[in-house]
Amino acid sequence: MANFTKATGIKDWLNQRLAIEKVEKVIASEYWIPKNINFLWAMGMILVFTFKMLLISGIFLMMYYQPSVEQAFDSVNYTIMREVDFGWLWRHVHAVASSVTFLIMYIHMFTGIYYGSYKKGREMIWISGMLLFITFSAAAFSGYMLPWGQMSYWAGMVITNIFSLGGLHMDGLVEWIRGDYVPAQAFLTRFYMLHVLLLPLAIIGLMGLHFAALRIPHVNNQDGEEIDFDAEAKKYLDGDKKGSKVMRFANDFLSKDMMVLGIFLIFFFYLVFFNYGFALDPVNMDKADGLITPKHIYPEWYFLWSYEILRPFSTNVGLIAFGFAQVIYLFLPWLDRSSNAVAASRRGKFKIWFWVLLIDMIVLTAMGKLPPEGIFSTIGLVAALVFIALWIILPFITMNEKKV
Amino acid sequence: MHNNSRRGFMGKAFGAVAGVGVLGSLVAMKKSWDPLPSVRAAGFTTLDMSIYKEGELITEQWRGKPVFVLKKTAEMIEKQTESQEKRDIIINGSHFMVAIGLCTHLGCIPAYKVDEEEFLCACHGGKFDWSGEVTLLPPPRALDIPPFKIEGNNMILGEIGPEFKAMKDSGITL
Ligand code: HEM
Ligand code: FES
Numbered sequence: 207m208a209n210f211t212k213a214t215g216i217k218d219w220l221n222q223r224l225a226i227e228k229v230e231k232v233i234a235s236e237y238w239i240p241k242n243i244n245f246l247w248a249m250g251m252i253l254v255f256t257f258k259m260l261l262i263s264g265i266f267l268m269m270y271y272q273p274s275v276e277q278a279f280d281s282v283n284y285t286i287m288r289e290v291d292f293g294w295l296w297r298h299v300h301a302v303a304s305s306v307t308f309l310i311m312y313i314h315m316f317t318g319i320y321y322g323s324y325k326k327g328r329e330m331i332w333i334s335g336m337l338l339f340i341t342f343s344a345a346a347f348s349g350y351m352l353p354w355g356q357m358s359y360w361a362g363m364v365i366t367n368i369f370s371l372g373g374l375h376m377d378g379l380v381e382w383i384r385g386d387y388v389p390a391q392a393f394l395t396r397f398y399m400l401h402v403l404l405l406p407l408a409i410i411g412l413m414g415l416h417f418a419a420l421r422i423p424h425v426n427n428q429d430g431e432e433i434d435f436d437a438e439a440k441k442y443l444d445g446d447k448k449g450s451k452v453m454r455f456a457n458d459f460l461s462k463d464m465m466v467l468g469i470f471l472i473f474f475f476y477l478v479f480f481n482y483g484f485a486l487d488p489v490n491m492d493k494a495d496g497l498i499t500p501k502h503i504y505p506e507w508y509f510l511w512s513y514e515i516l517r518p519f520s521t522n523v524g525l526i527a528f529g530f531a532q533v534i535y536l537f538l539p540w541l542d543r544s545s546n547a548v549a550a551s552r553r554g555k556f557k558i559w560f561w562v563l564l565i566d567m568i569v570l571t572a573m574g575k576l577p578p579e580g581i582f583s584t585i586g587l588v589a590a591l592v593f594i595a596l597w598i599i600l601p602f603i604t605m606n607e608k609k610v
Numbered sequence: 611m612h613n614n615s616r617r618g619f620m621g622k623a624f625g626a627v628a629g630v631g632v633l634g635s636l637v638a639m640k641k642s643w644d645p646l647p648s649v650r651a652a653g654f655t656t657l658d659m660s661i662y663k664e665g666e667l668i669t670e671q672w673r674g675k676p677v678f679v680l681k682k683t684a685e686m687i688e689k690q691t692e693s694q695e696k697r698d699i700i701i702n703g704s705h706f707m708v709a710i711g712l713c714t715h716l717g718c719i720p721a722y723k724v725d726e727e728e729f730l731c732a733c734h735g736g737k738f739d740w741s742g743e744v745t746l747l748p749p750p751r752a753l754d755i756p757p758f759k760i761e762g763n764n765m766i767l768g769e770i771g772p773e774f775k776a777m778k779d780s781g782i783t784l
Contacts, residue, residue, distance in 0.1 A: 360718065364733070367717040372750065375784060382640075386649050388674035396643070497669060497676050499719040503733050517734050521715055521750040579735065 232421075234456035238439050240427035241453055247425060248466035249314040255467060256307045256474075257409070263300040264402065266293075271352065273398035275391050278354035279493045295478070301485035302477045304346050308508035311339055312567075319538070320560060322547035323426040329539045330419035336536045338412045341405055346506065348401035354394060355490030356500050362389040362397075364503060368528070372521040388496055430548025430610070502577055510574030511567050515594075517574070518587040527590060534597050541600045544607035552610050555603040559596060566592050654768035659701045667722040669711055672756055672767040676711035676719055678742075686727075686740060694741035696782055697752070699773065701760055708765070709742045709753035720753075729753075755783040 213219035220226050231237075270290055272281040286293040315335070318324055324332035347365065351358045366389070370380045385392025424435055433451050442450035453459055477485075484507075489500050505513050516528040534541075546553055550560040566589055573586035655672040662668060662681040670677045682690075682698070682705040690698075699706045711719050713731040720729035720738060728745065729738040737746035742753035759771030777783050
């Protein structure tokens with residue numbers, strides 16, 4: 207039997223039962239972080255923060271929101287926005303945080319791609335990160351249904367129709383997802399459940415996995431240096447804090463993180479108070495009507511790039527291209543055949559690949575927002591083809607990359 | 611050795627019980643998401659076809675979806691091609707275009723332009739002519755015709771009559 211002694215204090219009492227000191231070391235004071243990383247490594251912490259904001263504002267929205275097709279629209283646009291004291295604040299925070307979450311997620315992803323932080327034992331970090339991206343996408347989509355405005359309804363119609371899988375005509379599957387022939391009450395209530403319970407739970411679980419996946423390989427660094435964490439930690443603990451290449455996660459690195467977070471907070475609340483419009487679509491200020499399509503249906507900005515990959519092709523080809531775009535990032539650790547986990551600037555052809563991909567994503571996003579006419583259609587088509595081509599050539603251009 | 615095989619057996623026995631349970635609950639979960647009987651029962655609409663005016667597009671509603679009804683003008687009947695004619699629904703001598711008003715691409719409602727006598731889908735730029743056939747991609751097929759049954763002057767949407775069955779069998783609609 208374990209040996210318990212009379213505790214010398216609360217900490218000791220807890221320590222005997224929960225080993226809190228050991229846990230604290232593993233996740234904080236002896237979780238070693240390289241010194242040579244920059245502000246881009248603070249994005250993960252900012253994402254933890256934006257998720258916390260979504261959770262808190264969501265809890266307050268939930269107290270007045272009514273998931274019924276008759277009342278949903280008014281409960282958001284009238285009750286929450288006008289009647290509830292500070293209701294607007296929760297709604298603005300929620301809308302801005304969901305939009306900004308995607309902005310930061312994209313920066314976080316592209317930082318990972320730039321520094322090759324998805325190989326040499328970091329594959330699980332990348333995979334859990336992509337699963338987080340997919341789950342967040344589902345959460346954002348389901349949340350977008352809730353105010354039951356015109357964009358909610360028609361985006362719900364168009365996106366669920368994707369599950370008929372084009373030429374396979376799986377209309378039964380679409381009706382099953384909706385619980386009706388068109389988006390209606392059953393659809394709204396089940397998406398409400400997904401949005402407030404199942405998907406947030408999945409997100410929290412995946413975040414746990416993401417952090418666990420980081421613990422053994424540790425974070426990468428901006429010089430792509432292979433650090434012997436055990437040796438450097440020993441140096442640090444023996445007193446050579448300056449000479450060691452690493453520092454403690456808490457409170458050393460955390461203080462850097464908090465600095466970046468502080469700057470981010472100013473930006474975030476500037477948006478919440480003065481510039482929230484971009485996150486609340488004016489078309490969605492009209493109540494859902496199954497007999498009128500809005501002139502121009504487009505998703506939120508963060509889905510535009512993949513929407514643009516769907517749009518220029520015929521149904522079946524479009525769906526295949528769209529499916530490709532959804533999953534291809536998951537396979538990055540294996541499509542990149544080089545073992546160099548260093549900044550793209552030192553990787554020759556990969557450097558060009560990286561910047562072309564980034565620019566292509568921005569072009570796709572811009573074209574996705576414009577009406578599908580004339581020159582825009584053509585640019586969109588070219589950008590979609592470039593996207594696919596980039597992923598196909600990736601293994602070939604990295605295969606013979608020189609070791610750095 | 612003896613113990614091991616007994617544990618192995620217990621593991622397999624548990625696996626079998628749990629497997630049945632998992633399958634059973636998956637069936638229950640799947641069925642709980644099916645459209646309710648009340649939703650299915652409300653799936654019929656009767657239209658009185660004697661009230662429509664020639665050349666004027668009317669949008670009716672069936673199963674929450676818009677249904678286009680266009681009584682064709684003599685001129686349209688005159689000029690229509692064989693494939694356009696096959697989509698005609700004839701009731702008491704009048705020719706109708708009746709179709710689900712959702713684009714076969716991803717389900718937006720195409721708008722009818724009276725002057726051009728065509729439908730334009732604003733979502734991804736697809737076009738259909740006045741008989742419902744595609745004239746510009748991306749829509750993969752002509753507008754779908756809802757299941758219907760003709761009874762005198764009435765058209766019952768949601769029931770399958772011989773005319774609809776013939777259309778379906780010849781692949782004119784899904
Ligand atoms: C536990 C966490 C969450 C809860 C309890 C929650 C709750 C809610 C509720 C009740 C609404 C409806 C009221 C409204 O439309 O303003 C809503 C809307 C919305 N949610 Fe969440 N949410 C959560 C997390 C998220 C996440 C992770 C995202 C995406 C990144 C997200 C994106 C959205 C969006 C885009 C809307 C529509 C906003 C609007 O049009 O006003 N939510 N959420
Ligand atoms: S939904 Fe009509 S063209 Fe895409």
